[in-house]
Amino acid sequence: xxxxxxxxxxxxxxxxxxxxxxxxxxxxxxxxxxxxxxxxxxxxxxxxxxxxxxxxxxxxxxxxxxxxxxxxxxxxxxxxxxxxxxxxxxxxxxxxxxxxxxxxxxxxxxxxx
Amino acid sequence: xxxxxxxxxxxxxxxxxxxxxxxxxxxxxxxxxxxxxxxxxxxxxxxxxxxxxxxxxxxxxxxxxxxxxxxxxxxxxxxxxxxxxxxxxxxxxxxxxxxxxxxxxxxxxxxxxxx
Numbered sequence: 395x396x397x398x399x400x401x402x403x404x405x406x407x408x409x410x411x412x413x414x415x416x417x418x419x420x421x422x423x424x425x426x427x428x429x430x431x432x433x434x435x436x437x438x439x440x441x442x443x444x445x446x447x448x449x450x451x452x453x454x455x456x457x458x459x460x461x462x463x464x465x466x467x468x469x470x471x472x473x474x475x476x477x478x479x480x481x482x483x484x485x486x487x488x489x490x491x492x493x494x495x496x497x498x499x500x501x502x503x504x505x506x507x
Numbered sequence: 508x509x510x511x512x513x514x515x516x517x518x519x520x521x522x523x524x525x526x527x528x529x530x531x532x533x534x535x536x537x538x539x540x541x542x543x544x545x546x547x548x549x550x551x552x553x554x555x556x557x558x559x560x561x562x563x564x565x566x567x568x569x570x571x572x573x574x575x576x577x578x579x580x581x582x583x584x585x586x587x588x589x590x591x592x593x594x595x596x597x598x599x600x601x602x603x604x605x606x607x608x609x610x611x612x613x614x615x616x617x618x619x620x621x622x
Contacts, residue, residue, distance in 0.1 A: 425607075426606070426607040428610075435615060436615050437511070437600070437613030437615050437616055438550065438598070439612075439613065440610045440611070440612075443607070483549075483550060487606060487607065491563075492555060492562060492563040492605070493538060493540070493555050493562075493563070493602065493605050493606040494563055494565070495542075495550075495552060495606065495611065497549045497550040497551070498549060499549045500549060500550075
């Protein structure tokens, strides 16, 4: 029940296209959903996060869509750029689990020029 | 910009040996974490640490693991007797307060290889 499932495992997008990564969860106690971006040789870095009281959050080219009833959330990267090529992780946490982040499996995004 | 640092970047050890992975969290942060990522798998929570004691640990964090803040700047993860399955990337993270709303900042990781 603590799992977060992420898809796809890898994604190839052309420059200027839209990248979409999906996550699903089971634990209804989750109340914080961050997305992390990881470049090779670096640790994960927070990209954008959402709480379940809103259905969408946008920061620049990055948007999280959140569907509470379906227990799903997704990351949309608009106008994808080669510099966006990285591994993306969704995660979740709940007040009852303290500060523990539960991560998805990760998506390796490649944006071709 | 302040960052979490970890040493060494790569550690090779023999099965049964003890290893200590070191982390320097961001200086004004109060919460500290260890996560690990086995090659090809997801990042997994190991332990969180606050006010000089473990605040939460996962089922992975058994008696062979321990954490310590030996001074005002370092945060260490000790694996007492390493096993082959301990081979993974170990990430240290820190945050100013409890997540959320405070962000966890991750270090670059230590790749541990157990032979």
